[in-house]
Amino acid sequence: MNVRRLIPTAALAGAVALGATALTACSGAAAGTGGGDDGKVGVTASFYPMAFLAERIGKDHVKVDSLTKPGVEPHDLEITPRQTGQLGESDVVVYLKGLQPAVDKAVSLSGVKNVVDASTLTELEAHGPSGHDHGAEGHTEGEGEGHDHEHEHGEAGRDPHVWLDPAKYAEIAKGVGAALEKADPDHAADYKKNTDQLVGELTTLDAEFKDGLKNTASRTFITTHSAFGYLAERYGLDQEAISGVDPESEPSPARMKELQGLAKQENVSTVFFETLASDKTARTLAADTGLKTDVLDPLEGITDKSQGADYFEVMRSNLKNLQKALGAK
Known part of the structure; x- marks a missing residue:
């Protein structure tokens, strides 16, 4: 079993201050954070499925940076001081609470106004090794018998892998689109159009x-x-x-x-x-x-x-x- 190391709160808070100070010295665009001089909305995504939504919906209006680099198993992600500072400088943060504990802690201390938690945009369920929902019909309020406590994620052991269901992923896409519209109202119409297009593609994939x-x-x-x-x-x-x-x-x-x-x-x-x-x-x-x-x-x-x-x-x-x-x- 993986040992997931969380950054102590005090150390993380210090890293936020350190990272923010270092990033202030350079432009957001150069540091891979906020929009910077190019006027783009700076989006920090926790890992690929969240970054993909932001890129497809935001297109030319956003600059997306992922905390989890290609080839890194996201469950094992550890947050660096630079990444912590990056979160604090972001215009929008998109993540999935319960998948990456270190990200959850960093986001809670980031102070970012526009935070999108994908786990609130669709209903999560508790799936055990057999892949079945271990609660009441369709959805759970807790864990059922036989749930593997050793491998729990999220609240009440909910399974976070919602992006592998195109229909649920489409629900999350709508929430990300709404957040970008709020963060950048000047381009709201574009975000709405891009969201609708992406949801249509996901509906086709579902079919x-x-x-x-x-x-x-x-x-x-x-x-x-x-x-x-x-x-x-x-x-x-x-x-x-x-x-x-x-x-x-x-x-x-x-x-x-x-x-x-x-x-x-x-x-x-x-x-x-x-x-x-x-x-x-x-x-x-x-x-x-x-x-x-x-x-x-x-x-x-x-x-x-x-x-x-x-x-x-x-x-x-x-x-x-x-x-x-x-x-x-």
Whole structure:
């Protein structure tokens, strides 16, 4: 299991002051923060899915900087003094509370007026290793039996991976668009137009997944960690994760044995791994059960190993890989 190190409050507060002082000495544009001399709105995003929304909605009116650089597993992010200062200088901050504890702490101390918390823009649910909601029908007020406490995220162990459901991601897009309109009313019409266009593209993607996964030989897929609970729920699939929502956690021998039996029972053909975390456990399980391996990308970051250059390309690659693994007809 990862050890997530939080910056002590006193140290973080000092870093805010230090970072803000250092950044004041140079232009916002040069430092990768506020709009600076170019007049653009300075947006700081916590990681790729939030940065993608800001870039697609803001376009030429914004300058977006991500706290999580390409290739870095976002769950493990540690905030540097420079990044803390960057938050304080931003015009808008877009993040997802509950995914990155260090970011949550830094945002709470940043003093930024326009803060967009994606977790407030759509309803979060608690998904365990099986990918199912562990509460009342549809939504939870707490945790159900069997929830993996060791891998909790967010309030009441809610699953933060909402961007993998295009419909929920569209809800977040609308909130980001509204925040940019508020921060930069002179370009509100452009933000509204760009938001509508993006939501339309996400609606099309949602339809592609529904149609592409409608008729399959199997409804169950096995993946490295339980990032795909929302996607599975949206399209009537069953996610079985080797570990919980922490991609680096080690599965128990009992869980591995359980998955071996489930693979035979549910006609599973493939064990999925991802690009930003180790594929060791996925390949071990596949070897023990005679299954194939393939990539199912949780889209926490884009690198040269990603099966696509942006959110839409990678999601469509995920769809193709799921169709192949599940025997889509």
